[in-house]
Amino acid sequence: MKIRRMLATAVAAAVTTPLVLLSATPALADTKPSPASTQKPAAGEDEKPPTLAELKAAVELAQKEYDAAVAEVARADAAVEALDKADHPLAVAASDAKKAAEAAAAAKTAADAELAKAEEAREKLAEDATDEEKQAADEAVATAKATAEAAATAKAAADTKAKDTAKALEEARVAAFTTLGLAQKAEKAAAKELAAAEQALADFEELGQECTEDKSVTVALSGPKKVTAGTSALFSLRVSNTSEKTFDEVEAYAFAAALPDSIEEDDFFEEYITVEWSSAAHPKWTEVTEENDAVRVGSLVKGGHADVKLRLTLDSKTPAGPGVVFAVGAYENNDGSCGFGEEFATADFEILAAKGDKPTPAPSPSTTTPAPAPTAGNTGTTQQGGSSGTPVTGGTLAATGSNDVLPQLGLAAGAAVVLGAGAVFAVRRRKAGAQA
Template sequence: MKIRRILATAVAAAVTTPVLLLSVTPAFADEKPAAQTQEKPSVAELEKAAAAAKAAYDDAVAAEDAAYAAWEALLLDTTPLAVAAKAAEAVAADAATAKTAADQAVVEAQAVVDALTETSTDAEKADAEKALTEAKTAATDADEAKTAADEALAAALDARDDERVAAGRAYHLAKQATETALAARTAADEALAKAKEEAAEDGEDGEDDGDDDGEECVPEPKLTTVVTGLPSTVVAGTKVDFKLRVSNGTDKTMDEVFPFVYVHATDRSGLNDIDDLVRLQWSSGSSKTWKTVDNEHYMDAISPLKAGAHADVRMRLAIDASAPAGNGITFVAGDYFNDNGSCGGNPDLEGYEFMIAAAGSKPGTVPDAKPGKTKPNTSDLTPQSGGSAGPSSGTLAATGSSDATSQLALASGAALAIGAGAVFVVRRRKAGSHA
């Protein structure tokens, strides 16, 4: 019962609205993230979370309506920049008309000069030449005035259109925020309903009824996950191999350890995710078969992983050739589950950022992607069973991911990976896209 109640909170945290996600983000830098230290979320706390999600959704709806109204208003011809653009169009049109007239005057003056004969008087010749010179000067002035008017018109149109595009972009983002907020509200409501159901089963507002039906999942920072060999730039249409090392830095054997990996990618704008064009696969050290990471982002269990030991999992990142240039990040974590019912996981997420280069690009030699936080010290860990060739150094279960994985989310950083992906996008938007 306790584990399922923890999971309900984990799900709510994983899909919380951007406002709540950003409030959680600083916790990743702490040694004991606040989101991970709450071991017994109450129904009252979940009710507060559901209320916050509803308020965030209501705010998002209001923000979307305001953004749409602002965008619609800027499409009118009565805005200051639209009026300025209209005036610039009129000036440019007058300048074009003036230039046409000046050019015609030159043609006519030239015709007069060309019509002079030997019988023409010196005064007639002087007058004709003077008229031609004046016409040419006027034509030059008219041409310069038209150029200036055209440049002013282009600048006015750019300013008007940029304002409209910015408003349209703001509306698009507001619309996306509303969709995210609605999903978060739905998840929070479902989590609350589930917690109430569990509380009813446990009795007395969900407090422990005395039955020892399972241990609480707890944070375990000494269960570490480290990626090596993942390039910092990956070309669309290619596959790259790298390694995930899972290390047990505790003094106790972990009966089953579930490696967690989650990849998130966007185009350069950061507005459009391209997760469906990015795929993660894994393979045990003894197998040549590549398996796709399941939809819960877990791999088969390493069973067991002894105290002070580590196991390696071969990984492969494949990016579809149709993927646009953009940015990606791979999150890794680890959870454990023991036969006696105890469970837990790493409270931190390691995020390895990489750029996606368009298909056909030749980035040359690139450095490996680096983790987003301090790399854990695993120097005192030794390969289990005297080897480090792969998960077989801690037997990788061949029966598939255990149902226990769904019970472990809050104990590790895994439950917050989706949220962290959203924060990554926000930060990318602020920092700007890679060239």
């Protein structure tokens, strides 16, 4: 994921997730809002990212599950192959039953033939046959008939047994193939889980030292309070190093958005605003894009700060209403240590309809106490690590929307940006490492 999309996702999560909004409510209820540049992020309910030990444990568990799945596939495959062998018990039983059925059928055929022969002999007795001859013929027929009936009964039993044993063998084969299929499916899923666990561990190890929140890198924003759609406006961003050591590489991440009228709207991700940055060290305007997702501040001495200009260009189709700029800072030193801002900065502004568009309805009255107007912003920039005599003040999200939820949207979204800053900077470091 790129930085711009991650920041946008964090903001969207804030305006659509009740937990984030609820966590921000106590601070928002204050009738005297503090400047957003010093506003602490709300305590979210998001799960903490996994540790190295947890990721290794996950790989170990996934490996065990995959090994077990592979072993189960081997067992199931062996079971299938065994059923195809003639010496398998079920195969032997089916073969014996088949042979017995065939023998019973032959016995019945022979018995039936003897019965027919006895009956024919009785029919051919001469008219003057003695009583003894007639009695002998009748007894021969009765004996042959009993033998034939017994053979028929034996054949029926043999046929049933042959059918049952053949069915048992076939059912065993079906069951074995079913088990094999399920085992192969489980093996595939286990392999996928193992690959994901290994990739997560590799990504974590690629990042090196884990970055944490650090209050020593701060940001502040200021700018105009009204911007017309279809035009551009300049905002000032100051990144400060309040620590007692020099930061080797400092970056800032900025994101601007037109806030929706309500959290139910689904057009929040529409990119109406282009953000560009420029500084004394980098005078050429550089757009914040997926490939160039960070404001490059460079080295920043202890106690120093750097000023950056942000140029926001609003598309002519940008909807009128409240807008806001978010920013958060991060640093990385040559020794591998790194951190991201513990505080975020916001600067709110009102988006006016583009010239020629119909005027937007006046916003409904808000019960939220309006934030005090910001002081004049920084009028110039300094070299990296330098200083400026004009302070940059942070903006706050005023109640300029159509309902009371808009201030909450802005501040909660800003909180989400900071809560996700660790992952944001991790992505930045990963990309830098890959290009090294």
